[in-house]
Amino acid sequence: MTATTHTRAAAEVTALPATRPSRVVVEPVRPVVDGGRFPAKATVDEPVVVEADVFADGHDQVTAALRYRRLDDGQDRGWTEVPMTSLGNDRWQARFVPDQLGRWEYTVHGWIDQFASWHHGIRAKSFDGQDVTVEYEVGRRLLSQIQADHDRDRRVLADAADALARGELGAVDQPELLAAVARHQQREPLATLAAPLPLRVERLRAQFGAWYEFFPRSTVTPARPGSPQRPGTLASAVGRLDHIAGMGFDIVYLPPIHPIGATRRKGRDNAVEAAPGDPGSPWGIGSPAGGHTAVDPDLGTIDDLVALNAACRERGLELALDIAFQCSPDHPWVSEHPTWFRHRPDGSVQYAENPPKRYQDIYPLDFESDDWRHLWLALRGVFTHWIDHGIRAFRVDNPHTKALPFWEWAITTLLDEHPDLIFLSEAFTRPRVMQRLAKVGFTQSYTYFTWRQNAWELREYFEELAGPTVDFLRPNLWPNTPDILTAELQTSGRPAFVTRAVLAATLGPSWGVYGPAFELGEHRPVRAGSEEYLHSEKYEVREWDLDQPGSLARLLGRLNRIRRNEPALRRLDTLHFHGVDNPWLLAYSKTDPAGRGDPVLVVANVDHHEAHAATVDIDWAALGLPTGARYRLVDQLGGATYEWSGRDRNHVHLSPWSVSAHVFTVSLAEPEPGSESHG
């Protein structure tokens, strides 16, 4: 038996690899969602920060590169490569800016860098005074072996090899040579990820936007002599848009606009029986006038909706509709598609319930129906119907009570056709379900922010949102909704509204308010212990006087203006909390990875009843600033300018009786003798 035969036999027994594997290991760190089972979320024209662990045995130098490409319609563009930077401890980072919507993918390459290893060695040995004669020859051979495929690089490499032969080390420090080596040096055997990792690139509004919710029927036409007061319509809602645009909001979101059922309609303040004239809940969808593809005749027509959408766009606003996949007993589907609903042995349709709670005015759809294919197609068709009428943003009601695989299928196929769609998940449910909805495709998610009120619990929650879930769950922070008037807002007065708005607008790349009620500080619950509003607009028409002197409109406008001016506020992944020695205060910062604009630092007092003083211990490096310098802090909210020292803790004092937060932009101070330190 020859040596070769012997090796082959032994190799079979012991499964020796067919070719020598790379000594380098590449392990993905982020962005990655369940090992690549779901795409990570990214935003067009916004930097994607990629991190990986890349390392090998021993002391050789390792080099890593990020490669990315867009996947459009199965036709692959080539890969673009960017070198990665070592962050220490075997972690490498690079970033790129996707320039188009749609499906992208990335991978990471790692290899032993022979030239860098040699370079590091000869430098260290020279510095140590060792004889490096032989190392010069090692370097010369390394350079000679590099195969360059264009003339200039060939010459650069040859010249450097000659210089080494003459004992001149300086030549190998030239950027031109290093570039030629990087371009042509052997990388085989190369280490890479098991498979490229998927990204879904969406538009800026997917990540970053300010939402404003209102009920069109509450854009009441005031009573005038001779003509009675009339409930608002889609047409009268146009008159509200300048007000909303003036406050700097980006997205106008309407509760469902469909015909409302009459059977078992709820009355004012959720009364079990409606009184004559009660308009019913917009979420009780469907009447003989139509279902999810129709417009409530009391609100107007589809043309009115198209006109409202156009009026929004004229003002730089975007219109979002509410999609609630449930039916009133009068919905046409109940008779047209009885198999889409569960029936009880007595022949009745199964109403919604969470035993012992009963929602007899609502019929849930049966996602496990034998006719699930037609049902799923019809539901997807609701989206395409409104997409065909120009809508691109949807707030989805209670998606956690609908089958998760339905959402994965519907959203994925819709996004593949229309990559500019936005789906906001209104799932106030358990964390795993909320997270899964985000993974299967929902663009944004309502969160527990509404109930996180202490400084420590806000910090804990946002360290999770900016950490483990940041690659797939984009929070949209709402201080209130038509369903949720928190005890904090009920009892803590204007300071609570102000602080919650500041937190939502600066912690969240996306935030929103249930508009008129928030602007006007509406705080009356339907009864003690309830989070429902008294005279909830869900069940009745409300007339709001938006010009009240106490309105928060100016504050909201200022917050949204700061958001537009500061690119750092578009990000969640750079959120960093800083030390503060008072449990009522919260200090956090955001930066833009591409360095557009200044870092933003927020210090907020979450006690709405007492003023608090504290010293803050800012991690200036986390702001991308040198430590120990002097910094200029401009409070974009309050207007004042401060100078803080990086050598000391700095002092803040925040009172609920003015605005209880600073929203600073931070830069290095010019050395200005005589400037005062204050906070």
Place this chain on the structure above:
Amino acid sequence: MTATTHTRAAAEVTALPATRPSRVVVEPVRPVVDGGRFPAKATVDEPVVVEADVFADGHDQVTAALRYRRLDDGQDRGWTEVPMTSLGNDRWQARFVPDQLGRWEYTVHGWIDQFASWHHGIRAKSFDGQDVTVEYEVGRRLLSQIQADHDRDRRVLADAADALARGELGAVDQPELLAAVARHQQREPLATLAAPLPLRVERLRAQFGAWYEFFPRSTVTPARPGSPQRPGTLASAVGRLDHIAGMGFDIVYLPPIHPIGATRRKGRDNAVEAAPGDPGSPWGIGSPAGGHTAVDPDLGTIDDLVALNAACRERGLELALDIAFQCSPDHPWVSEHPTWFRHRPDGSVQYAENPPKRYQDIYPLDFESDDWRHLWLALRGVFTHWIDHGIRAFRVDNPHTKALPFWEWAITTLLDEHPDLIFLSEAFTRPRVMQRLAKVGFTQSYTYFTWRQNAWELREYFEELAGPTVDFLRPNLWPNTPDILTAELQTSGRPAFVTRAVLAATLGPSWGVYGPAFELGEHRPVRAGSEEYLHSEKYEVREWDLDQPGSLARLLGRLNRIRRNEPALRRLDTLHFHGVDNPWLLAYSKTDPAGRGDPVLVVANVDHHEAHAATVDIDWAALGLPTGARYRLVDQLGGATYEWSGRDRNHVHLSPWSVSAHVFTVSLAEPEPGSESHG
């Protein structure tokens, strides 16, 4: 176009799933290593705790089951199923005890439990006083639809259905019925993991053992009148075994036993040149007498090793060899296989270096050699050689300077043939590399424990070891090694040795000492600022008087006895830290998931210079005990018994001048009037 054709066409466009997917999601939590790329580690006859997130949309009840099986030689045994228990928040848990070594796998099944959902609903509605007539009929139909394949279950189901028809609800609470439903209820469509997750089941010593290292050549035959003192041999080392077994150690580990090179041999205290008669370092492997498969003639023969191994086994000990894949310049491979080494342009063999450091007495092997196949096979052959001579445990020297893919291939193929092998990785290197070595197959790892000395850093480090890495990295804790005499041991006297031993023996399922030097409290460094021992045994023969009165042998024996008595100390995954209001103290507990033995609670003072008092805030639930009770704590180290109250914080006082730690077993106290509370 018919409706069916329409649907089919639409389904193609929108990629509607071929069959209706399960509404349930199953996401693995643990044990899982890199999504299944590597097997998680488990131990025969020790419970494996499996956790998964299992959930669905809406309010239906979900049920989950764990399924596991052994994979032996490609022939699959059937799956065994155990029901999982809900831990709340969508997390489910089950455990099983693998009964054989080798490769196993597990998966998790999840499904909507129609019967449980109905049962929950009818109970809640009845309690609420609602009319449940229709629900009885729903339940009857559910039971009637269940297809049972054996007679008794069919009868049980039919009887219960009849009872429901009569309006009797009690029948559906019977365990016999619930078992029949569980056995036969429809689970389709079923949710499961994308693929089963691999486990490698190893023997108890892989997870749990006490190691003792000594140099056979230091088992010196004392000088007697008429015969000179002679260095020890493998034969004389047998005389040391009773002492080691008497202290309760499990594994005896010897530094390399191979012929030692003469060329560039290091002298005493690492002198660059050896003096005549200097024995050289056992890690300078290879001489004309042989290489990695030979025994140093000064130590004896292979037969002597086999005899030593047998002598170990007679005493319940196991022998571990040190495998160091590096060569002295005199190693036979240097001339027989020149291509296994790198050569410099001047023709010399490249010695080991970490520029500017040089190790000219050591030639590293070139894992990227063109002849890598023969090299890898030869290295694997070193293991099989010693395996053939009865060795099953190997301590591997500096594996992080050898190619990682080599280890993955070698260890995997060796374990497939010999599932009882143990490989201890001596990689004091960066975390990612250390972790990767554990992932690719090393059974156990040396750790940073040696340098974690403050209470907070011990807690932080062990929360990582018992958390993110617990499924693949099994720490083996060494207070000292022949290479590492920490500053703490140099300067803090006996209390440091005692406390480090207690921490290592109770924090680590595996621990070890470099024996004689530790027992005798050897603390002299070769020079100030060095972690090397003065008169290191690496370079000279030492004679130890193990019968010194100050020896720690009794303490080590007591620690190992506690370890053998308390199954909780076999585990790392149940490690839990408790509150203590003094930064010098550490309080932690371990429990056995199968409930064998009592929980163990350790309170240790890591200040070797001062006594400290503190109150401890024990999380009794983490010990599996009811909170607010009275507990009996027996200090297995100190011997005293205490009674602690679950309603108060309890007091401890620990002084370095006695044993500065309690190692309690904890149980519920009998209500004994007059018993004292004290700590």
